[in-house]
Amino acid sequence: MKVGILGPRGTYSEIAARTEFGEEIEPVTYPLITDVAEAVEDGEVSVGVVPVESLREGSVGETLDALAWLDVKVKSEIVVEVDHKLLGTKDSKLNDIKQVLSHPQALAQCRKFLRKNLPDAELISVTSTAKAAKQVSKLRKKYMAAIGSSGLADLYDLKVLQENVQSGQENETRFLCLSKEDSEPTGDDKTSVVFYTEEDRPGILYEILQEFATRNINLTKIESRPSKKALGDYLFFIDFEGHHEEEPIKEALEEINEKVATLKNVGSYPKRF
Amino acid sequence: MKVGILGPRGTYSEIAARTEFGEEIEPVTYPLITDVAEAVEDGEVSVGVVPVESLREGSVGETLDALAWLDVKVKSEIVVEVDHKLLGTKDSKLNDIKQVLSHPQALAQCRKFLRKNLPDAELISVTSTAKAAKQVSKLRKKYMAAIGSSGLADLYDLKVLQENVQSGQENETRFLCLSKEDSEPTGDDKTSVVFYTEEDRPGILYEILQEFATRNINLTKIESRPSKKALGDYLFFIDFEGHHEEEPIKEALEEINEKVATLKNVGSYPKRF
Known part of the structure; x- marks a missing residue:
């Protein structure tokens, strides 16, 4: 596949x-x-x-x-x-490390560990954790390490120098x-929709959320961004619990469709988060 | 300064x-x-x-x-x-280019131009537009170009091979x-707040937006994310028009403070967007 x-x-x-x-x-x-x-x-x-x-x-x-x-x-x-590990060459130890390569997000996630254990190491940003591992594998220097998943150790023949180097919660x-198609109802689903409003006025979002609130539909995520298709157009991304084939949701989406310029149902799928 | x-x-x-x-x-x-x-x-x-x-x-x-x-x-x-330009060495022309370096976002923004004008060029992701320009400047190969601002051309002694290479609207x-301090009221301000709710139930966000809607306060941005401090905690980031010293806003924030676990006023500042 x-x-x-x-x-x-x-x-x-x-x-x-x-x-x-x-x-x-x-x-x-x-x-x-x-x-x-x-x-x-x-x-x-x-x-x-x-x-x-x-x-x-x-x-x-x-x-x-x-x-x-x-x-x-x-x-x-x-x-x-995200389970970051510090990956080095086979003959390397934690104490040898003078350069740490990774994606900037991974370096940020491991900042506490790096400050405490490798305060003098040079941090080098590359565009992915995979690229960092590839680089360390290619140059084979004892003083170089990459931050990434353990799968990268296998793929690029590296050794795990230290497990679990990211900070606790951001994982x-x-x-x-x-x-091309979304999923069938399972009884415990989420749905994602995108809509945009052609008017930028107080209360428009409130009116839309009302359609969810009065039907007891739980929102799990909401985000707005300017659509840039026209001034005053806002794109809203909303995730909520339930499948679009279920009655209260069908109804809510019909009501919202009346209020907005465009509503797109992006799909319903089993809830995992 | x-x-x-x-x-x-x-x-x-x-x-x-x-x-x-x-x-x-x-x-x-x-x-x-x-x-x-x-x-x-x-x-x-x-x-x-x-x-x-x-x-x-x-x-x-x-x-x-x-x-x-x-x-x-x-x-x-x-x-x-964002006004991306294609930057090359002084002796280079658009036709010479076989490699284009930039931040992945910049490459994505210039995808249409690259497909049309340099369909065979290799695209190389680096962690910033500045790093891309630095690299081209260091290696001085006629076939290498970077995508970035014209300021980088001056900083790294490169030539603008092509103006305006990004797609129209994403600019x-x-x-x-x-x-440490926010700004004084100017009469045309925005305010940013962050709050989190300790309960994950339908309608909580709707109740909060009601405080803005009934006072005719216009929201300019809204975003939610799990706080990860505890399960069911959601962080909401809301930007709205007005200064926190203005009466209706003061009032709305007091009401919201009653409904949420924590409310932080991140600051009021002149509206530019």
Whole structure:
């Protein structure tokens, strides 16, 4: 099964894809999130896995844009525990490390560990944890280490110098599996919608939330951004509990559709978060 | 005047700082957004400039976290037009280019131009537009180009091979100027607040928005994220028009304070967006 992922090989996108579909998948890497979504839209791959939200970095705008403007649906959400390790060459020890390479988010997540244990090490930002591991593996210097998942140690023949180097709580990233179709109701689902309002006036969002509140529908996420299609247009992204085939939700969406310029149902899928 | 910015030199953070404070500033670079905010908190610098939202990438979670948990206020917002150019060595022409280096967001923003004009060029992601320019400047190969601001051309002695290479609409990034104090009322202000609710129940957000809607206060941004301090805790970030010293807003915030677990006024500042 071909699964589009955000490359290169060995990133958390690939871990998310394997978590969802098992080890048998054939990952097809793309350089950008938009490329993964377009590959799904064009049928090049049947599903694509992209990050949508990390606790450190917040929402991923490029993924929200893909949901808003491309012909793709959310089939499932995948939550991956970020479990960073310090990875070095086989003959290296923690004390040898003078340079630490990783994605800037990973360096930020491991800041406490680095300050305490490697206060003099030079921190070098690269564009992915996978690239950091690849670099350390290529240069094979005892004083170089990368921060990333243990899967990278196998992929690039490195050794885990230290487990669990990230700070306690910021340890989850949420991915979406994109497809042409969303999922059937399971009884415990979530739905994502995007809408935009053509008027920027006090109370418009309040009126829309009223449709959810009066029907006892629980929102799990809300976000606004200027649509940039026209001045005063706002895009709203809302996730809520329930499946769009269920009666109160159908009704709420019909009412909201009357109030906004455009409403897009991005999909219903089993709740995992 | 010392201004903390997200390094390295020449990034859009520095452009934002100069837009706000003029060319006379002394930029102090930090590797992480949290470092800039902590430098403001500790008084190492009197103000710090960090990105909070880009149209492509959405909100910057690390900045939202700094607002929520550190003792800093928003003094002003700064909107910077992202005006990407293709930068090469002095003897190079557009046709020579076989490799394009930039931040992945910048490459994504310039995707249409690159597909049309340099369909065979290799795209290489690096961690900032400044790093890309530095690399091209260091290696001085005719076939290499960087995507970034024209300021980088001066800083790294490069030539603008092509103006305006980004796609039309995604051309603004919003920065915040952080300080120990926010700003005095000007009559046309915005206020940012963060609150968290200790209960995850339908309608809680709706009740809070009611306090704004009934007082005719216009929201300009809303975002939710799990606080991760405890299960079911949600952090909400809301920006709205008006200054916290103005009567209806004072009143609304008092009412909201009664309904939520914690409410933090992050600051009022002149509206620019």
